[in-house]
Amino acid sequence: MADTAVRPAPAAPIAAEPRVDAARLTPVLLGTWADIRLEAREMIKDPVFWRVDGEHYLEHRERVLEQCRLLAQRGASSRALPEEYGGRNTQGGNLAGFEELVLADPSLQIKSGVQWGLFTSAIFQLGTKPHFDRWLRDASSLDLPGAFAMTEIGHGSDVQALGTTATYDVETQEFVIETPFRAATKDYLGNAAKHARAATVFAQLITGGVNYGVHCFFVPIRDADGNDLPGITSEDDGPKGGLNGIDNGRLAFDRVRIPRENLLNRYGDVAADGTYSSPIASPGRRFFTMLGALVQGRVSLDGAATWASALALKIAVTYGNERRQFAGPAGEETVLLDYAKHRRRLIPRIATAYAQTFAHEELLQKFDGVFSGATDTDENRQDLETLAAALKPLSTWNALSTIQEAREACGGQGFLAENRLVGLHQDLDVYATFEGDNNVLLQLVGKRLLGDLGAQLKGKDARELAAYVARQSASKLFHGAGLRQLGQTVADLGSTARSVEFGLRAEDQHHLLTDRVQQMVADVGGRLNAARRSGAAAQQAAFDENQVELLEAARAHGELLQWEAFSDGLERIEDEGTRTVLTWVRDLFGLSLIEQHLSWHLIHGRLSTQRASAVTRYIDRLCTRLRPHAQDLVDAFGFAPEHVRAPIASGAEATRQDEARAYYADLAARGAAPTPEKRPTR
Structure with a gap:
C-alpha cells in the first residue's frame, strides 16, 4: 500500500554566509589597465627597486637615480609617448604603471614623475614636433635628466x-x-x-x-x-x-x-x-589650458595615495588578525581585530580605500579619454580638471590619516622602520601640498560648483535667488531624504538598528550626500550673489567670509563622487557573494560620511538626534558584520609579499602566537603549569 502520510516539507537550507572571492575581485580593483599594473608590480618585486631604511639622503638620491635608469631600460618611462618616439601611446596605462611605484619607494615614484610626468610631459604637451624631435627620446631614456x-x-x-x-x-x-x-x-x-x-x-x-x-x-x-x-x-x-x-x-x-x-x-x-x-585668444583660457595639459600629476597622486592607503591597511589588518592581547572568557588571549574599537578604527578605512579605488578608476578613464584625443573637448577637459582637483585632496589627506591609524593599530611594532608605516607617512606627507595645495584645489572645485549654480540661475535677480535657496531648504527639510516615515518604521519593526538599515539604503544615502552638497553651494551662492552690487571690496569680503564653507562644500562634492563611483563599481562585480559583501562595504562608506557630518545633518534638520545616534550604532553593526571579511578585502588589493615587505604582515606574528599557545598548552598537559595566585572566578 502506498504511503499517503503527509510529510513535512524539507527544511530550507541555511543560507551560506557570503564570501569575498579575492582572486576574482583583484582584477576589478586593478581596473582597465590591470595588465600594466601587474607588469609594474612584477618589475618592482626586484629588491633593487626597494627603499632602504636609514640610508643617508645623498646615497638615497643616487640609488633612486639608478633605479630610474633601470625603469627607462625596461621600457617603463615611455608608455605615454607615441610609437614614433619609442612609446606605447597609452595615457591611462602610463599613469597606472607609474602609480604602482609607490609600493617600491615613494621617492622612486616621485622622481620618475618629475622626469617623465612633468619635465618630459611638459615638452610633449606644451611643445610641438620640432621640440619632440630634439628632446623627447633623450628625456625618455634619461640621457637628458630634467627639472x-x-x-x-x-x-x-x-x-x-x-x-x-x-x-x-x-x-x-x-x-x-x-x-x-x-x-x-x-x-x-x-x-x-x-x-x-x-x-x-x-x-x-x-x-x-x-x-x-x-x-x-x-x-x-x-x-x-x-x-x-x-x-x-x-x-x-x-x-x-x-x-x-x-x-x-x-x-x-x-x-x-x-x-x-x-x-x-x-x-x-x-x-x-x-x-x-x-x-x-583669451589670456585666461590660454593659461588654464596650458596648466590643464599637466593635470596628470594630480591624477597620479590620487592613485598613488590610494594604493599607499591600501598597503597600510594590508599591514595593519593582517597584524590585527594574528596579534593577541588580553585573555578572553575562554582563557585564550583575544585577537586584536575581535575588539570593537579595533574593528571601528580599521574597517571603515577599508571602505574608504575601496571608494577611492573605484573613483580613481573613473578619473583615470576620463584622463585617458582626454589625453588620447578620443574625448578631448573643452567640456571634458574642464570636467577632468575639476574631478582631479576634487579627488586628489581627499585621497592624499586620507592616506596620511589611514597610515597613522594603521601605525597606532600596530602598537610599537608599527613604529619600527622595518614595518614601513612610519616611512610611508613621512614620504606621503608632502602629497597634500605638491601638484596643488589641497585647500587651493578644493577652492577651484568650489568655484566650479558656484559657476554651475550660476548657470542654472542665470538671469534671476537677488529676490528670485533667495526664494530658490528657501525652497531648497524647505523641500529638503521635509521631503528630500525620504526619512519622515522612519519613526513609524521603528514602531513597526521594534528595532532602531533594523529601521536605520531599512531607512538608509543606497537611495537614502545618496539623497543625504547629494542634498548636503546642493544646500551648501546654494547657501554660499545666495550670500555671494547678495554682495554683487556692493562693489569689488565687499564682494571679496563676502567671498572670504564664505571661503571655509565653500571648501567644505567642495569636499562634500568629492565624497559624493567617491560614493557614486563605488555604487557604479558594484555593477562590475560578477560574483554574487563578493557583490553582497561589497554592498555592505559601500553602505559603511556612505554611513561613515553621514556620521562624520552629523552636526550638519542635525542643524539642518535632515536627521533627528535619535536617528543620528542610530546611524552610529548601525555602523558598529556593519563593522561586526564585515569583520570576517576584513582579511579577504585587503588581500584583494593583490599585493605580493615583495610589495608588502613588513615583517608583521608576513605571518611571523602568527608563528609567535602559535608558539606561545603551544608552550602553555604543553605546560598544562604535563601538569607543570604553576598555580596562579589569583584563581579565576567562575
Whole structure:
C-alpha cells in the first residue's frame, strides 16, 4: 500500500554566509589597465627597486637615480609617448604603471614623475614636433635628466603671479630668462639640486613691452659634467621630512639667453620680429589650458595615495588578525581585530580605500579619454580638471590619516622602520601640498560648483535667488531624504538598528550626500550673489567670509563622487557573494560620511538626534558584520609579499602566537603549569 502520510516539507537550507572571492575581485580593483599594473608590480618585486631604511639622503638620491635608469631600460618611462618616439601611446596605462611605484619607494615614484610626468610631459604637451624631435627620446631614456621649474619661493599655487620673466630680444631673436628678486627663485624642484641638465621653466612672456602671461621654456642649466651653466645658480634644499631620494633644489636665472625656438609654443608663439600669436585668444583660457595639459600629476597622486592607503591597511589588518592581547572568557588571549574599537578604527578605512579605488578608476578613464584625443573637448577637459582637483585632496589627506591609524593599530611594532608605516607617512606627507595645495584645489572645485549654480540661475535677480535657496531648504527639510516615515518604521519593526538599515539604503544615502552638497553651494551662492552690487571690496569680503564653507562644500562634492563611483563599481562585480559583501562595504562608506557630518545633518534638520545616534550604532553593526571579511578585502588589493615587505604582515606574528599557545598548552598537559595566585572566578 502506498504511503499517503503527509510529510513535512524539507527544511530550507541555511543560507551560506557570503564570501569575498579575492582572486576574482583583484582584477576589478586593478581596473582597465590591470595588465600594466601587474607588469609594474612584477618589475618592482626586484629588491633593487626597494627603499632602504636609514640610508643617508645623498646615497638615497643616487640609488633612486639608478633605479630610474633601470625603469627607462625596461621600457617603463615611455608608455605615454607615441610609437614614433619609442612609446606605447597609452595615457591611462602610463599613469597606472607609474602609480604602482609607490609600493617600491615613494621617492622612486616621485622622481620618475618629475622626469617623465612633468619635465618630459611638459615638452610633449606644451611643445610641438620640432621640440619632440630634439628632446623627447633623450628625456625618455634619461640621457637628458630634467627639472620642472614652475613653483617659486613667493608663488606656489598662484602660478599666474610668477615673478620669473622671459623677455624677447628682437635683435638676437632670443629670450632672456631673469629672476628679478629672491622670491622669484624657483624652489622645491625635483632634480634641480644635482641631476637635471635642463629645465622646463615657467615665466612671464614679455615681447614688445607687453606681458602675455605665463608660458613654458626649455632652458639648459648644466653641462655634461654637472656644472651650472653661465647665469644659472642652483642650490640644494637639503634633507626633507620625507622623499629624501629626490634632489630637490632651487634655480635662479641671471639674464640667461635661450633661442627663440626654445619657447614650447603649442599654445603661444613669438615670431622673429617679436609678434605674439596664439590659437587661444583669451589670456585666461590660454593659461588654464596650458596648466590643464599637466593635470596628470594630480591624477597620479590620487592613485598613488590610494594604493599607499591600501598597503597600510594590508599591514595593519593582517597584524590585527594574528596579534593577541588580553585573555578572553575562554582563557585564550583575544585577537586584536575581535575588539570593537579595533574593528571601528580599521574597517571603515577599508571602505574608504575601496571608494577611492573605484573613483580613481573613473578619473583615470576620463584622463585617458582626454589625453588620447578620443574625448578631448573643452567640456571634458574642464570636467577632468575639476574631478582631479576634487579627488586628489581627499585621497592624499586620507592616506596620511589611514597610515597613522594603521601605525597606532600596530602598537610599537608599527613604529619600527622595518614595518614601513612610519616611512610611508613621512614620504606621503608632502602629497597634500605638491601638484596643488589641497585647500587651493578644493577652492577651484568650489568655484566650479558656484559657476554651475550660476548657470542654472542665470538671469534671476537677488529676490528670485533667495526664494530658490528657501525652497531648497524647505523641500529638503521635509521631503528630500525620504526619512519622515522612519519613526513609524521603528514602531513597526521594534528595532532602531533594523529601521536605520531599512531607512538608509543606497537611495537614502545618496539623497543625504547629494542634498548636503546642493544646500551648501546654494547657501554660499545666495550670500555671494547678495554682495554683487556692493562693489569689488565687499564682494571679496563676502567671498572670504564664505571661503571655509565653500571648501567644505567642495569636499562634500568629492565624497559624493567617491560614493557614486563605488555604487557604479558594484555593477562590475560578477560574483554574487563578493557583490553582497561589497554592498555592505559601500553602505559603511556612505554611513561613515553621514556620521562624520552629523552636526550638519542635525542643524539642518535632515536627521533627528535619535536617528543620528542610530546611524552610529548601525555602523558598529556593519563593522561586526564585515569583520570576517576584513582579511579577504585587503588581500584583494593583490599585493605580493615583495610589495608588502613588513615583517608583521608576513605571518611571523602568527608563528609567535602559535608558539606561545603551544608552550602553555604543553605546560598544562604535563601538569607543570604553576598555580596562579589569583584563581579565576567562575
